Amino acid sequence: MSLQDLKWSRRCRGELAVYQPSWDSNVLSAVSTRQGGASSLPYDTLNLAYHVQDEAEKVEQNRERLTRALGLASAPWVTLNQVHGTKVHWVSKDNIKAFQGQNMNELVEGDALATEDSDLPLVVFGADCALLLYYDAIGGRIGAVHAGWRGTVAGLPSIMVEEFIERGSKVQNIQVAIGPAIGPCCYPVGTEVVNAFHQRWSFADQLFTSEEKECNEKSKNMVRFDLIKAIELQLMEYKLKPEHISTLNMCTSCAEEDFFSYRRDQGRTGRHGALIMLTRP
Numbered sequence: 001m002s003l004q005d006l007k008w009s010r011r012c013r014g015e016l017a018v019y020q021p022s023w024d025s026n027v028l029s030a031v032s033t034r035q036g037g038a039s040s041l042p043y044d045t046l047n048l049a050y051h052v053q054d055e056a057e058k059v060e061q062n063r064e065r066l067t068r069a070l071g072l073a074s075a076p077w078v079t080l081n082q083v084h085g086t087k088v089h090w091v092s093k094d095n096i097k098a099f100q101g102q103n104m105n106e107l108v109e110g111d112a113l114a115t116e117d118s119d120l121p122l123v124v125f126g127a128d129c130a131l132l133l134y135y136d137a138i139g140g141r142i143g144a145v146h147a148g149w150r151g152t153v154a155g156l157p158s159i160m161v162e163e164f165i166e167r168g169s170k171v172q173n174i175q176v177a178i179g180p181a182i183g184p185c186c187y188p189v190g191t192e193v194v195n196a197f198h199q200r201w202s203f204a205d206q207l208f209t210s211e212e213k214e215c216n217e218k219s220k221n222m223v224r225f226d227l228i229k230a231i232e233l234q235l236m237e238y239k240l241k242p243e244h245i246s247t248l249n250m251c252t253s254c255a256e257e258d259f260f261s262y263r264r265d266q267g268r269t270g271r272h273g274a275l276i277m278l279t280r281p
């Protein structure tokens with residue numbers, strides 16, 4: 001069986017617009033937009049995260065709307081208390097309780113979820129950090145990752161690949177769909193970020209630019225960081241096929257109608273989400 005090249009597309013699912021990777025029907029996957037929800041400013045409108053001071057009932061309604069739009073049964077989502085770490089949590093029907101609920105303090109800490117079980121909707125949240133979805137159609141494994149610069153420099157995108165391989169995946173069968181993230185147009189960084197990448201990754205030279213771009217006056221003349229490229233190059237260093245990596249290529253800060261952006265909105269904003277679920281055992 002040969003795998004098709006991976007692509008993203010924008011689709012209407014019920015009342016909501018979502019972005020979806022071109023995967024087969026054994027997996028359901030989508031990135032939400034901020035449109036079509038119940039939340040008010042500054043969480044307008046489809047905020048999916050409880051921890052951002054939005055009203056809990058609104059968040060609940062928003063999660064239900066997305067769940068319905070995607071045609072999921074209303075099983076609770078599998079989520080994490082995201083902490084910019086590097087641990088991958090394997091979830092099964094036996095340990096799922098620790099990953100469910102509204103209270104962040106009661107959720108397991110981490111930034112990467114994986115499973116081999118069907119009907120467990122893994123969800124990671126973001127507002128500038130990259131959201132990555134992993135799928136091995138042959139091995140029957142999926143994963144979801146939240147990666148900002150800290151998780152990326154520490155190797156989280158490739159740690160998930162290693163975990164898949166440890167469980168029996170072949171690297172040539174692993175596909176990664178890289179969702180929205182803040183782009184190099186809008187992501188000025190300090191020397192700690194530049195130095196951290198140079199210390200760890202041989203391709204660090206390719207990740208930073210100080211060339212002018214019209215897109216954002218504020219970050220003109222500053223060193224700007226390409227988070228998506230850092231993830232792509234890391235995955236290719238771990239031998240993923242380029243045609244099995246697909247980037248949505250939308251900057252969360254520029255795409256104001258579709259995505260929340262922590263930087264653009266100076267910290268007071270909602271979270272969009274990336275969801276993936278195996279639909280068959």
Ligand SMILES: [Zn+2]
Nearest residue numbers: 185186251254
């Ligand atoms: Zn931008």
